[in-house]
Amino acid sequence: MTTPILEVHDLVKQYPATTAVAGVSFNVPPGICFGLLGPNGAGKTTTIEIMEGILPPTSGEVRYRGAPLGARFREEAGILFQKTALQDFLTVRQSIALFRGLYDHGLDVEEVIRLCALEKLADRDSRKLSGGQQQRMLLAIALVNDPQMLFLDEPTTGLDPQARRNFWELVESIKARRKTIILTTHYMEEAELLCDEIVILDRGRIVAQGAPRRLLHEHFAEVLLELPRQDFPAAARALPLKVLDASDRVEITTDDLETTLRTLLDARVPLQNLRIRPANLEDLFLELTGTELRP
Amino acid sequence: MMRRLLSVLHARNLEFLRDRSTLLFTLLLPIALVIGMGFVFGGPERPLFKVGVISTQIDPASHPFLRQRYVQFVPLPDAGAALHKLTHQQIDLLVELRSPPRYWVNTDSPKGYMTEKLLLAAAPDAQRQPVSGAGLRYVDWLFPGILGMNMMFSCLFGVGYVVLRYRKSGFLKRLHATPLTAFEFLSAQVLSRLLLIVFVTAVLYAGISLIIGFHNAGSLLLLVLLAVLGALSMIALGLTVAARFSSEELVGGMLNLLTWPMMLLSGIWFSLEGSPRWVQWLAHLFPLTHVLDAARAVMLDGAGLAQIAPNLLFLGFTALAFLAFGAWSFRWRID
Numbered sequence: 001m002t003t004p005i006l007e008v009h010d011l012v013k014q015y016p017a018t019t020a021v022a023g024v025s026f027n028v029p030p031g032i033c034f035g036l037l038g039p040n041g042a043g044k045t046t047t048i049e050i051m052e053g054i055l056p057p058t059s060g061e062v063r064y065r066g067a068p069l070g071a072r073f074r075e076e077a078g079i080l081f082q083k084t085a086l087q088d089f090l091t092v093r094q095s096i097a098l099f100r101g102l103y104d105h106g107l108d109v110e111e112v113i114r115l116c117a118l119e120k121l122a123d124r125d126s127r128k129l130s131g132g133q134q135q136r137m138l139l140a141i142a143l144v145n146d147p148q149m150l151f152l153d154e155p156t157t158g159l160d161p162q163a164r165r166n167f168w169e170l171v172e173s174i175k176a177r178r179k180t181i182i183l184t185t186h187y188m189e190e191a192e193l194l195c196d197e198i199v200i201l202d203r204g205r206i207v208a209q210g211a212p213r214r215l216l217h218e219h220f221a222e223v224l225l226e227l228p229r230q231d232f233p234a235a236a237r238a239l240p241l242k243v244l245d246a247s248d249r250v251e252i253t254t255d256d257l258e259t260t261l262r263t264l265l266d267a268r269v270p271l272q273n274l275r276i277r278p279a280n281l282e283d284l285f286l287e288l289t290g291t292e293l294r295p
Numbered sequence: 296m297m298r299r300l301l302s303v304l305h306a307r308n309l310e311f312l313r314d315r316s317t318l319l320f321t322l323l324l325p326i327a328l329v330i331g332m333g334f335v336f337g338g339p340e341r342p343l344f345k346v347g348v349i350s351t352q353i354d355p356a357s358h359p360f361l362r363q364r365y366v367q368f369v370p371l372p373d374a375g376a377a378l379h380k381l382t383h384q385q386i387d388l389l390v391e392l393r394s395p396p397r398y399w400v401n402t403d404s405p406k407g408y409m410t411e412k413l414l415l416a417a418a419p420d421a422q423r424q425p426v427s428g429a430g431l432r433y434v435d436w437l438f439p440g441i442l443g444m445n446m447m448f449s450c451l452f453g454v455g456y457v458v459l460r461y462r463k464s465g466f467l468k469r470l471h472a473t474p475l476t477a478f479e480f481l482s483a484q485v486l487s488r489l490l491l492i493v494f495v496t497a498v499l500y501a502g503i504s505l506i507i508g509f510h511n512a513g514s515l516l517l518l519v520l521l522a523v524l525g526a527l528s529m530i531a532l533g534l535t536v537a538a539r540f541s542s543e544e545l546v547g548g549m550l551n552l553l554t555w556p557m558m559l560l561s562g563i564w565f566s567l568e569g570s571p572r573w574v575q576w577l578a579h580l581f582p583l584t585h586v587l588d589a590a591r592a593v594m595l596d597g598a599g600l601a602q603i604a605p606n607l608l609f610l611g612f613t614a615l616a617f618l619a620f621g622a623w624s625f626r627w628r629i630d
Binding site: 074089095101103 | 299301310313314461468469473
């Protein structure tokens with residue numbers, strides 16, 4: 001078995017009014033992309049900030065390469081926070097150079113600029129970048145020490161689809177260099193595409209853990225039938241089916257497609273807008289964390 | 296360690312120098328103040344005579360001269376220092392009320408002539424000792440005060456608000472995720488502001504000296520040493536306030552709480568000579584008082600290192616104490 005690069009032991013973080021993390025444990029093997037998923041307020045950012053050494057836990061421990069987080073971890077970790085402000089009036093190149101100066105070892109500033117496709121923006125004021133460009137610059141800063149471990153906290157939130165795909169390609173190229181990545185995200189598509197292993201958190205606890213494909217196989221031996229909500233009459237809810245409400249549709253999971261279709265036809269449910277697809281990570285996420293809106 | 300410190304120092308200097316409006320304001324405000332003050336106070340002196348009495352206290356019952364109206368009597372136990380004030384026309388007459396009374400008068404001072412007449416009316420047998428020496432203009436006396444005030448604002452608000460802005464924006468949190476230590480970060484901020492203040496003060500000194508025709512009686516190097524220690528002490532004082540708080544209102548209020556007593560009691564605008572003892576005692580708790588006392592001693596009286604050593608020691612000690620407290624209580628992020 002591979003020795004984990006990061007071990008998380010029974011983390012607890014309590015605030016006066018709430019418990020943000022309530023006993024979370026997992027190991028991260030080296031060289032993989034490890035996803036932390038969960039609805040708003042699940043404890044993802046608190047957990048990742050404790051793992052980054054930014055926030056002290058109430059109890060529990062995080063160990064990097066078998067030792068408590070210390071100078072070596074700070075030298076070898078790269079971090080992209082959910083929100084980061086930099087110094088005013090500095091260009092992209094100068095902002096990257098500032099952070100390069102804080103590490104003993106790392107990549108050449110120009111190399112990082114090239115790696116994150118920032119050549120044409122290098123001399124621009126860092127405040128005058130678009131959302132996607134800003135994230136690429138912050139990723140460059142996170143990579144400036146050539147980290148063994150990269151933390152990405154909701155890196156594509158607020159980006160347009162093109163910028164998001166562009167960012168994913170960058171993360172794929174970092175993965176190809178055998179770096180360990182810890183990623184938190186709201187986008188299941190992102191987690192499915194990038195993560196080799198995931199943990200789903202809800203109310204500060206782990207509700208599922210493992211490789212996405214394996215988790216899907218464990219929870220969904222079935223296929224999913226999607227119907228517009230208006231096509232699914234209230235009477236049909238009495239049918240012997242596993243029905244889950246999504247925003248504008250209902251989802252029916254089944255391992256016997258023919259019988260389910262016959263049941264729906266017999267009940268005169270209109271099927272002209274029916275869509276059949278295999279379960280994905282979003283289905284798993286909703287099944288485990290529910291569909292109710294979080295405060 | 297030096298590499299990290301220099302990286303932060305370089306970035307902070309770039310940030311400040313590119314913020315042109317702040318830079319311009321930092322330079323123009325004190326120049327405008329000095330020119331304005333020169334116009335306001337550079338004219339005729341206030342119509343009050345000031346007479347030094349070689350004594351530890353003033354007892355009006357002891358001599359009829361001490362009961363004269365419109366004359367302020369100042370006890371000056373040190374005869375040497377009192378004569379020095381007379382030659383600089385900081386007092387109009389110096390008397391020793393023994394029997395018969397003895398007095399010193401500055402023959403270059405019109406007010407000395409007037410006060411001599413008042414004395415001779417009350418003590419015709421008083422023995423005359425003439426001295427001479429050009430008087431100080433108020434603007435010459437004010438000049439170190441303006442430089443010191445500019446330093447104080449730049450030290451306290453410059454560093455305090457910058458650290459607060461970094462904390463609120465999350466920049467400090469990002470730095471905390473690197474190997475940079477609080478001591479390295481704070482040292483870089485102190486050095487950056489120190490370089491700026493010494494540079495701005497030197498530019499102001501040269502510029503204003505030309506405008507008002509000021510001549511420094513002491514060592515320029517000693518003034519640089521004083522500026523460095525004074526700025527260090529006040530920057531470090533600003534850091535103690537900005538070290539952990541995240542509210543602009545609170546930090547602004549606390550900085551005002553520090554600056555206003557210093558504005559009023561450190562001797563920027565007027566001498567504290569003759570004010571109650573407790574006011575003088577309180578004033579000497581402020582770094583700015585020591586900066587101004589020492590600067591005036593060097594610039595106006597030509598004092599050397601030995602004379603201002605107590606002020607320099609106070610500034611050095613407080614700089615270390617404030618910096619240690621600031622580093623100890625420093626917070627990278629908003630709790």
